[in-house]
Amino acid sequence: MRCSVEKLCRKKVHIICLAALLGFLLVTNHILQKLESSQRRTLHDFANPEMKQKEETLPLRTKKIKDLIQKYRFDLDMVIDDSPWAIAAKWVKAREIHPSHIPELGAILNAMASYPITQASTGHKGTQLKLKLRLKHGQIVAFKPMWYKRDTILSGSPYIGRDRHNGEVAAFHLNRILEFRRAPLVVGRRINLDTEIIPVASPALLKTFFTNGSNTCFYGKCLYCLGKDDGVCADKNILEGVVALWFPLEMKLQLSKHPWARTYKKNVKALWETDDTYCDKIKGIRVFQHSPLLLDILDTAIFDYLIGNGDRHHYERFRDEPDAALLLLDNAKSFGNPNVDETSILAPIIQCCRLRKSTWEQLLIHEDGDLGAVLKGVLENEVISPVLHDPHYTAIDRRLSHVLKIIRNCIHKHGEDNVLAEN
Incomplete structure (x- = not known):
């Protein structure tokens, strides 16, 4: 009986020793892997200092981009109590069209993109097709239609092609980001020509409307607006474009x-x-x-x-x-x-x-x-x-x-x- 107990004790001691040894080996291996990884990292950083600098600055760059986007972001759902047209008119000064900090911008752009159109006429000047629109409460905007898809690439002279309506939008916001503050307010707008333009169009504009298949089209009046071949067509009756806010009438x-x-x-x-x-x-x-x-x-x-x-x-x-x-x-x-x-x-x-x-x-x-x-x-x-x-x-x-x-x-x-x- 005593011999059996001694054998059992010796087995337990052996198991405990083996477990301790295994634990020691695992810890040692983990430490060695850490040291090796650290050494490799040090050698990598030594051999690639530019990569190390980029990795260190990446979070800072990402935060900077997010902060700048937040600074210039606009909220189209913003609600304001005052007239959007009155607010925008007060912004216009001799050296700037809008201030740097404009929390009401989203509300004004939304009004430009959604207020009912009460009058529509041909653009009064220029080489490119545009419309002069009067919105609810009297504000005048210029409408430029879409001619090209986003991925269209124009090759040739620096001034080739028709107006890029989306370029007006991007240019306005780039002007804000660079703090020039000298571009008029611009926003995209999709217009139903049959229900929003034709019922309120001037006789001169109405004469230029025609249909191409199931699409409603017009060619308006401008230097290059000579007839149907120069017209723009909606997708059935919806035409994408942009509207630019006119300056107060007293600002000639x-x-x-x-x-x-x-x-x-x-x-x-x-x-x-x-x-x-x-x-x-x-x-x-x-x-x-x-x-x-x-x-x-x-x-x-x-x-x-x-x-x-x-x-x-x-x-x-x-x-x-x-x-x-x-x-x-x-x-x-x-x-x-x-x-x-x-x-x-x-x-x-x-x-x-x-x-x-x-x-x-x-x-x-x-x-x-x-x-x-x-x-x-x-x-x-x-x-x-x-x-x-x-x-x-x-x-x-x-x-x-x-x-x-x-x-x-x-x-x-x-x-x-x-x-x-x-x-």
């Missing part, structure tokens, strides 16, 4: 030719295309010596380059305002080809080597290549979302990188104080 506009305008003639170049000292000549003109106009033109060159707008042949400012801003109107010749960066748009920047310091600081906020992501996030709330085909967001970041490189070269060559101008 003054039209001027852009000093860096193209000739729009084949094989005929403008003076700025052949004279590298052209900017010095512009600086000698009185209007550019005693106003912020030249700096506005330089801002606009960057803005147009980012959106791919090579059609800025004229510019408009508020009349009787000596320091009035150059307004970012008619931005629909934009986002035509994400694969082409039309460097000629940057001629004012390249030739003048000058820029507002505040504009430079805004651009630097997005030097990590996040401007496209921020714009895409802001546009997710738009009525006609998705607003842009994804390659256009990539193009914006690529173009911004090019702009920063040009300005940095200017600073290296001429010094920061001679390049960056105070407001």
Whole structure:
């Protein structure tokens, strides 16, 4: 009996020892794996410092993008007590169309996209088809119809093709993100031509309506609106487009030719295309010596380059305002080809080597290549979302990188104080 007890005890001791040894081996193996992983990580970081830096900054970049999207996001469901038209009218000043912080924006855009149309007539000027609409409570908006699908790529000259209605929307919000605040309010809208336009159309507009199969169409009145071949057709009776808010009637506009305008003639170049000292000549003109106009033109060159707008042949400012801003109107010749960066748009920047310091600081906020992501996030709330085909967001970041490189070269060559101008 005593022998049996001793054998049983020895077996228990052996089991306990084996269990302890197994536990020791498992712990040791875990520690060795940790050390090996740490060593591999250290060697990886040593061999790939840029990768380590990217991994460390990725959460910060993601937070930055989210914060910027939140800052410029708009809520179409927002409800306001005051008239949306009165609020928007109060925003308009000589140097800006809207302020930086505009919590009521969503409500105003929603009113533009949904208020009943009480009158419809042909656009009063321009080369492209548009309608002049009067909404409930008297507000006037300009309607530009959809001509192209989102993924359409236009090849050719920098100003080729018809207006891109979605480009107007994207340009407006990019203007907000870059804090230019000089583009009119724009929002997408889908209109039933049979029930919303034809019953309130002017006789002149009504004459231009026709049908193509089961689709309702019209060609309106403009320089290139010559007949049915130039008309736009709805999808049956629903036509997508955008509406842009008109300025208060007392704010009259003054039209001027852009000093860096193209000739729009084949094989005929403008003076700025052949004279590298052209900017010095512009600086000698009185209007550019005693106003912020030249700096506005330089801002606009960057803005147009980012959106791919090579059609800025004229510019408009508020009349009787000596320091009035150059307004970012008619931005629909934009986002035509994400694969082409039309460097000629940057001629004012390249030739003048000058820029507002505040504009430079805004651009630097997005030097990590996040401007496209921020714009895409802001546009997710738009009525006609998705607003842009994804390659256009990539193009914006690529173009911004090019702009920063040009300005940095200017600073290296001429010094920061001679390049960056105070407001």
